[in-house]
Amino acid sequence: MPMEPNVAVLVDCENAQSAVLDRAMQHATTLGRVALRRAYGNAASLTNKWQDGLIRHGFAPCLQFQYVGGKNTADIALALDALEMLLDRRADQFVIVTSDSDFVGLCRKLQERGAGVHVFGEAKTPAALRHACDRFHEAAPQTIDAPRAMPVAVEDKATNPVKRRPRFVVEAVRVLASSAADGRVDLGALGNHLRQTHAGFTHAANGYKNLRSMLEAYDLLCIHQDDRGHCRVGLASAVPPAAPILRAV
Structure with missing residues (x-):
């Protein structure tokens, strides 16, 4: 090897x-x-x-x-x-x-x-x-993402944790997916990358039950799931129109 x-x-x-x-x-x-x-x-x-x-x-x-x-x-x-x-x-x-x-x-x-x-x-x-x-x-660190990808704190209920959408998640998808033929990155590979490059990163720390639910909160990201349940993530604008996708709400 x-x-x-x-x-x-x-x-x-x-x-x-x-x-x-x-x-x-x-x-x-x-x-x-x-x-x-x-x-x-x-x-x-x-x-x-x-x-x-x-x-x-x-x-x-x-x-x-x-x-x-x-x-x-x-x-x-x-x-x-x-x-x-x-x-x-x-x-x-x-x-x-x-x-x-x-x-x-x-x-x-x-x-x-x-x-x-x-x-x-x-x-x-x-x-x-x-x-x-x-x-x-x-280098354009202040303008690489649309405003909705900026860190946002949302309280659904008084008993729920604060939910955040760090901007670096979108940039990580952008970088990793750029070298893939389909413009997407495996959900697991993305999670490993985020933990390696941002010390202390977890989906729970940002208020989500898992990484997928966190990514679904981003308007700029799309999750594609195949027939076997395997998930890949890409930028919403980069996903081919004919591909079956689950769009973030």
Whole structure:
């Protein structure tokens, strides 16, 4: 049996938004085993907006001092580590979170050596970096889902628990289903993915008796059940019209 690819997630904390980290990690898990997680920056960038997310996802912070004003030592440290990971065969796939065009050369070199390169950057990311990787993901963490997919709290009765619909569930379906021919992901695989990428996630903690009932509360998701009772989940807009589906209410 072929070994699962090792994935390295490298974050340029001085040239990226911390809100995109969850999405980058979700995508990384679809590429293989996330074996290396490192974040680069100075003391201010690592401890301000990035700290909570880096701790939650188990990143190793790589603190860089600026020996001369105006010089970005974090970029050099990230590039050196990436090449070392590739040459040591510790990583086959790279997810780089940055909007800095200085990494164009690194992306090209990694590709030349046979590695897959995925970049998560902001709308301002130059075209050179967008085209220097296998796939570019534009970071838009505040607008990726319609308003109804935002976290919502609903009290059906005074005795019932509060029911929530976290937005990251829709994004997880979007990422996992994108690589499937039918645009859907197995219900069990989705549950495992959510527990791995969001510590403490359970359907009960969000007020539902099971994962299926939770997913049925989303207008943006559709559940398809075959004759044997096997369930797969996809985005409502991505489900073929002719397919028998159970639409969320």
